[in-house]
Amino acid sequence: MALATTAFVFPGQGSQKVGMLAAAHDAYAAVRATFEEASAALGYDMWDLVQNGEQDALNLTATTQPVLLTSSVALWRAWLEQGGEGPAVMAGHSLGEFSALVCAGALDFADAVRLVRQRGEFMQSAVPVGEGAMAAIIGLDDDAIVSICAEVVAAGSGEVAAVNFNSPGQVVIAGHTAAVDAAVAALKEAGAKRAMPLPVSAPFHTVLMKPAGEQLAGAVADIAIAAPSVPVIHNVHCQSEQDPEQIRELLVRQIYSPVQWTGCVQAMVERGVDKVVECGPGKVLSGLNRRIDKSLSSFSLEEPDSLKAARDGVAANA
The missing domain is CATH 3.30.70.250 (Malonyl-CoA ACP transacylase, ACP-binding)
Known part of the structure; x- marks a missing residue:
C-alpha cells in the first residue's frame, strides 16, 4: 500500500560528507548489504571510502555520484526493512533522479551505480577544469x-x-x-x-554538457529500464513517465537541461502530497521544500532516530 499524501525525494551532489550514515550502517542490515553490493559493482570498498577517505576524494564527481546513489538506496531499503510503507510519488534532484528510479524499480541498482559513475566522468570531462x-x-x-x-x-x-x-x-x-x-x-x-x-x-546542466549527454546516451542505451512502480517526477519537465524509452531520453536530456526542482515539488503538491521524506544524507532538500511550500511536513532518514520519527510521522493521519 502506498501512502497517498507522502513523497520521497532523493538528494543530489553536495549532500556527501565523510562519516555519513555511520549509525544507519550499524543499525540496519539493508544499509550494510547495499554498500557491499555497490562495492562489488565498482571494484573498491565504498564504505571504507565514505568513512575513512578524504573529503576531496569524496567530492570528485565520478565518486560522489555512485556514493550518493548508494546512500539513498541503502536508506530506502532500511525504510522498507523497518516496515515503512511506499510513497505515492518520488522525485530526485539531478543525480537523485537516478536514485528515485532505482527505488521505484525502473533501474537495477548495480546497473545504476556503474551508470552514474560514468555520468560523473562524462560530466567532468565535458569542459576542461577551470573553464x-x-x-x-x-x-x-x-x-x-x-x-x-x-x-x-x-x-x-x-x-x-x-x-x-x-x-x-x-x-x-x-x-x-x-x-x-x-x-x-x-x-x-x-x-x-x-x-x-x-x-x-564543471558547469552542470548547461548546453556545455551536450558532449556528456551524447556519451551518456550510449551508456543508457545498454541498460534495461522498466516502467516505475511509483510515479517519478522528472527534473526536465516536472511530469512522470511510464514509458521506459521516454525515461531513457529524459535521463540524457537532464544532464544539459535545467533542474526544475521548484516545479517538481509543486507538481507533487498538486497530487495531494503534504509530507515529504528526504531519502539520503543531509537535509538540503527539506530546506528547499519548505521555501517552495510552507505547508509541507519534512522528514529525513539518515539517522535511526530520524527514520523512526519519519515512519511515525508519515503514518499519522495516513
Missing part, C-alpha cells in the same frame, strides 16, 4: 536571473544560464567562468542579496 563555473544566486526573481544571463551571453562573454531552480529566490547559474563572473556582477547590481561561487569545476 566552467557555477554560482548560487539568492534573493532575486527567477525571470530577472534568466534575463540577465541572456544579456551576458548576448554581450559575447560566453555561455551562462540559470540551471537549478531550487526554490523561489534561490537559483544556481552555470557556464563559462568569465560569463558566470560577468553574470554574478550584473546580478549583484540588479539587487541579488548574495551571489556565491560554488566549489565545483
Whole structure:
C-alpha cells in the first residue's frame, strides 16, 4: 500500500560528507548489504571510502555520484526493512533522479551505480577544469536571473544560464567562468542579496554538457529500464513517465537541461502530497521544500532516530 499524501525525494551532489550514515550502517542490515553490493559493482570498498577517505576524494564527481546513489538506496531499503510503507510519488534532484528510479524499480541498482559513475566522468570531462563555473544566486526573481544571463551571453562573454531552480529566490547559474563572473556582477547590481561561487569545476546542466549527454546516451542505451512502480517526477519537465524509452531520453536530456526542482515539488503538491521524506544524507532538500511550500511536513532518514520519527510521522493521519 502506498501512502497517498507522502513523497520521497532523493538528494543530489553536495549532500556527501565523510562519516555519513555511520549509525544507519550499524543499525540496519539493508544499509550494510547495499554498500557491499555497490562495492562489488565498482571494484573498491565504498564504505571504507565514505568513512575513512578524504573529503576531496569524496567530492570528485565520478565518486560522489555512485556514493550518493548508494546512500539513498541503502536508506530506502532500511525504510522498507523497518516496515515503512511506499510513497505515492518520488522525485530526485539531478543525480537523485537516478536514485528515485532505482527505488521505484525502473533501474537495477548495480546497473545504476556503474551508470552514474560514468555520468560523473562524462560530466567532468565535458569542459576542461577551470573553464566552467557555477554560482548560487539568492534573493532575486527567477525571470530577472534568466534575463540577465541572456544579456551576458548576448554581450559575447560566453555561455551562462540559470540551471537549478531550487526554490523561489534561490537559483544556481552555470557556464563559462568569465560569463558566470560577468553574470554574478550584473546580478549583484540588479539587487541579488548574495551571489556565491560554488566549489565545483564543471558547469552542470548547461548546453556545455551536450558532449556528456551524447556519451551518456550510449551508456543508457545498454541498460534495461522498466516502467516505475511509483510515479517519478522528472527534473526536465516536472511530469512522470511510464514509458521506459521516454525515461531513457529524459535521463540524457537532464544532464544539459535545467533542474526544475521548484516545479517538481509543486507538481507533487498538486497530487495531494503534504509530507515529504528526504531519502539520503543531509537535509538540503527539506530546506528547499519548505521555501517552495510552507505547508509541507519534512522528514529525513539518515539517522535511526530520524527514520523512526519519519515512519511515525508519515503514518499519522495516513
